[in-house]
Amino acid sequence: MDVERVFHMSGGVGKTSYAQNSSLQKKASDMMKHITMETIQQLYHEVTAKSLGIADLGCSSGPNSLSLIKDIVEAVEGSCHKTCRPLPEFRVFLNDLPTNDFNSVFKTLPDFYRDLKKDKTERCPAIFIAGYPGSFYGRLFPNNCLHFIYSSYSLHWLSKVPPSLYDEHGKSINRGNVYISESSPPSVSRAYWNQFQEDFSLFLKSRSEELVTGGRMVLIILGRIGHNHVDRGNSFFWEILSRCLAISVSQGEIEEEKLDCYDVHFYAASRNEIEEEVRREGSFELERVEMFEIEREVQRGESYGTAVAMTVRAIQESMLYNHFGNGINLDALFNNYGKMIDQEMAKQEIKPITFLLVLKKL
Template sequence: MLHVNGGMGDTSYANNSKLQREIISMTCSIAKEALTNFYKQHIPTSITMADLGCSSGQNTLMIVSYLIKHVEEARQKLHQRPLEYQIFLNDLHGNDFNAVFTSLPSFLEDLEVQIGGDFGPCFFHGVPGSFYIRLFPTDSIHFFHSSSSLHWLSQVPMGIENNKGNIYIGSTSPKSVAEAYYKQFQKDFLMFLKCRAEELVMGGHMVLTLVGRTSEDPSKSGGYYIWELLGLALNTMVAEGIVEEKKADSFNIPYYIPSPKEVEAEVVKEGSFILNLLKASSINLNHIVRETDQQDHSSSPLINNSLANADDYDFAKCIQSVAEPLLIHHFGEEIMDELFIRHKIIVADCMAKHKIMECINLTISLTKKM
C-alpha cells in the first residue's frame, strides 16, 4: 500500500515536499481559473471539490485555500450570497489523515479571517481509497484537483522480470519493460478518467498535474534523476553483498512518466472530456524557492523556471520521504539508513556535475462534456 512518510520527522513528507509545493504554486492559476469559470457560469449555492492524492503536511490544504479565496473574490464582486463548500480529501488508506484533520481548526480560522465575516460554512471529509476506482456518487463533484500523484501506477507492471539492474525504465532496460510500463499507464489513466467522468457533474472541471516528459523516448524522461540515482545507490550495496542481487532485481517502482501525446491519447480515447489545456513546465531541481508572484505562462509550451537561492534544499530527502515505505516493504528497515546515505552522496555529486537538473510536469485542464 503506497503512502509517503507520515508525521513531522526529519524524513517525513511534510518536511520534504518543497518541490511538490512549488509545483502547486506554479499551476494553481489554472485551477483557480477553471473553478471560478464554473462558478460564474452556474452561480451554485454550494461547491463540492475533491483533491485526489492529497497526502499530508502543509501542501494538503494549500490548493484548497487558493481555490476558496479565488472563488470568494468572484462571489463578492458579483454580490452573491455566501457559498457552502464541501471538500473531499482523498489518498490511500496508509496516508496520515490524522495530521490533516488536526490542522483543520486553525486552517479554517485563518481562512475566515482572510475572507471576512460573510464566509460560508466549509465541510471537510477524508476519503481513503485508490483514485483508480470509483470514490464518489454519480454527478456529485463540481471540481477535481490532483497534483504530483497521477504518475503513480496502481501496481508494478507485469512482465518486467528482465529489468535487471534497474528499478524503473533505465537506459539499459529492454524495450519490453518500457512497453509494459506504458501499457499499465494506459490502463490506469483510462480507468481514472472513466471514474471521474461518472462522478463529475455536466460541465464540471478537472485540473491534473503529474510528472511528465517532453521526449517520446521513455528512457530519456528525466526519471534518471528521480529513480536511476536511487537504483545506483542500491546497486552499490548489491556489489558489496549487503543486498541480495535477486532481491534487488525483483524491485521496481510503480511509476510512469508520460509524454503529452500519451496523456492526450487517453483523454481522446475515453471521450467524456474537452481538453482545455495540456502543457509542460520545467523546474530546475538545483535551485528551488517559493515564487510569490503567479504568472500566466499559457502562451508557452514549455516553461523554464529558474528557481535560485535554495542550496539547503535536500532533493535526496524528498525522494526518501516518498519512496521509503515502498522500499521498507520490499527490503525491510535494516538497509534504509545506509541506502539513503549512499543515495544522498550520489545525488549531491550529480547536482555538482550538472548545471541543470530539471523536473518536467504536465498540467491538464479538462471539462466534462455537456
C-alpha cells in the same frame, strides 16, 4: 506487492516526513496556482450550485492540500463579491490511499479555519471537509456529486507494478533497474505504457461519472518531453536509485535477488501520450496543457542533492522497507543518493518535467 496496502508518503512531521519534504510540490503548485484559480472561477461562473463539491485526489499528509483548498475558497469568495452572488457552501473531499496519515491533516484543521476567518468582516463560508480513503483508479464518489477535482503529483503513480515485467517464474525482465533505463529491454517500456493506459483510462472514466456536466479537473503530473523514456529528467532520478541500491548489494546490506525484483509503480508520460488517452477515453475536453520545469529550492547549507534525496526518501520509504525489510539502511542509501545527484549536477543539469492539464467534462 499490494501497492494500495503498502504505498504512502512518510507520515508525521519529523525530519524524514513528507510534510517536511514536499516543498518541490508546493513550489510547483504555487507556480501553477493562477491556472487553477482561473479554472475554478470559470467553473463557478458557469454553474448555479448552492453547494460546490471539490475533491483533492492524492492529498497526502503534508500542509499542501489544505493550502490549496484555502486558495480555492478565497477565489470563489472573490467571484461572489464581484458578481453579487451568494456564497456557496463547500463540500471538500480529501482522498488518498488508506495507509495515508490523514490524522496529520485533520490536526491542522483548526488553524485552517482560523486562517480563513482572519481579517474577515463578513461570515466565513460553510466548509465541510472529509477524508476519503481509497484508490482513485476506480469509483470513489456518487454520481454527479463533484464540480471540481484537483490532483497534484499523484497520477504518475500507477495502480501497480506492471505484471508483464515478470516472467512465468516470477523473475523480473528488468534486473538491476527499478525503472526504465538504457539497459532495459523494449518490453519494459511497453509494459509501463500499457499499465499507464489502463490506469489513466479508468481514472478518466471514473471521474466522468462523479463530475457534473461541465465540471473541471486540474491535474499536475510528472512526465517527459519526447519519445525517449531515458533522459536527464524524471527517469534519471530512478537511475540514481538503482545505482545506490547496487552499492547496498555490493556492501552486503541487501540481497541481489531482492534488487532484481524491485520495480517502481511509476510512469512519466509524454504530452502526446496523455493527449492520446484523453481523446481515446472520450469523456473530457482537454482545455489546456502546460509544461513546466520546476527548479528545486534548497535550504541554506543544504545541497541540491540532499534536498532531492530527502524528497525521494519521503516518497519511497514505505515501499523500500516493505520490499527489503527493516534491515535496509536508508540513511546510508540516501546519503549516497544525495552525493550522486550533486556529482551528476556538476556534470550536467537534471531537468524534471511537470505537466498541468485542465479538463472539462463533456
